Amino acid sequence: MQQRDKTVVVCGEALVEETGGEQVAGGAPFNVARHLAAFMVPQLMITRIGSDLNGALVRGEFERFAMTEAGLQFDQLEETGRAVLERSPGGVRLTVLPNQAYDYIDEDEALAALSAEEPCAFYFGTLAQRSARTRTTLEALLQACVAPRFLDLNLRESAIDERIVFRSLHLADIVKVNEAELQMLFKWYFQIEPSAPPLPPDEVRAACRALVDMFSLQALIVTLGHRGSVYFGEDDEVIANRDNPAPPFVIDTAGAGDAFAAIFLLGLVREWPLETTLARANEFAGAICAIPGAVPRDLGFYDKWMARWRAA
Structure with missing residues (x-):
């Protein structure tokens, strides 16, 4: 009998992105949780939504992906998280509204949900930590969980707080x-300005190694878009994954990082070799760029990936 996978805990924002009159459920942690659920990985999404139409949309995604609602909290006062996407000749701007339900994730409810699981990994980001209440809840969860902690910085221009980043880096594995x-980290901790001439490759590697040591990390993963990724391990291991099939075309790069994170966690759950995990994470992230939105609307999208990886 096949052993059941252990749970991946995901904590953070679930929100609704509004663009051109269309409303789509999103949020980096929620995207990661949905990908994991599509690959049949038990996951516990800890978030908070309002009792409103947007909350119903988010809850509908829990149902569509057959996700447990054990970590889903309901707020009678605050609205479900919203982000407004505006396109202009100058580019795309995403405005994440303040004082949303996920800013008030309750510690007692979250710990109760966590206590019923046996986590093998814990995913978190920085956006939901903008509020003191959710930040306190997250730190309590991380204290209670002994599984590896995966931090996706996912910094947004309107929500960059170096103090939160510094604390998060210390909490992460x-x-x-x-x-x-990465350039922001170089600026904060090594006084290397993003506008400065590019560092030689050996100096970039040395700086990444220094970050691993500074924050006592197991690994630092730098994603490079279509150029792949580089993994810096605590034992001086460096894995550069470059030879990835390019997507036939790119429709939307939103969600590529979330897709990478989800497959990295999937590899951790399934105990794939690290090189295999990184290659699959890069390829899947590229495939997400070839569809509209951060998460496929057709769940059949996942079938070929499951079949291919099962056969390999």
Whole structure:
């Protein structure tokens, strides 16, 4: 009889993104949880929504992906999280509204949900930590959970707080950043300005190694978009994953980082070799760029990936 996978705990925002009159459930942690659920990984999504139409939309996604609602909290006062996407000739701007339900995730409810699980990993980000209440709840959960802690910085221009990032890095075991976020870390901790000439590759590697040591990390993962990713391990292991099939076309890069994080966690659950996990995470993230939105609307999208990885 096949052993049941252990649970991946995901804590943070579930919200509704509004663009051009369309409303779509989103939020980086929620995207990760939905991907994991689609791959049949037990997950506990700890978040909070309002008693409103947007909350019903989010809850509908829990049902569509057959996700447990054990970690889903309901707020009678605050609205479900909202983010407004505005497109202009100058680019795309996402405004995340303040004082939303996920800013008030209750500690007692969250700990009760966690106590019923046997986690093998804990995913968290930084956006939901903008409020003191959710930040306190998250730290209590991390204290109560002995599983590896995966931090996805996912920094947004309107919600960058170096103090929260610093604390989060100290709480994490594995950290994923993109190139822009890595530049922010270089600026804060090594006084290397993003506008400065690019560092030589050996100096970039040395700085990444220094971050691993500074925050006592098991690993730092830097995603490079279509160029792959680089993994810096605590034992000086460096894995550069470059040879990934490029998507035939790119429709939308939103959610690519969330897809990468989800497959990395899937590899952790299924105990894939690290090189295999990184290659699959890069390829799946590229495939997400070839569809509209951060999460497939057709759950059949996952079938070919499950079949391919099962056969490999």
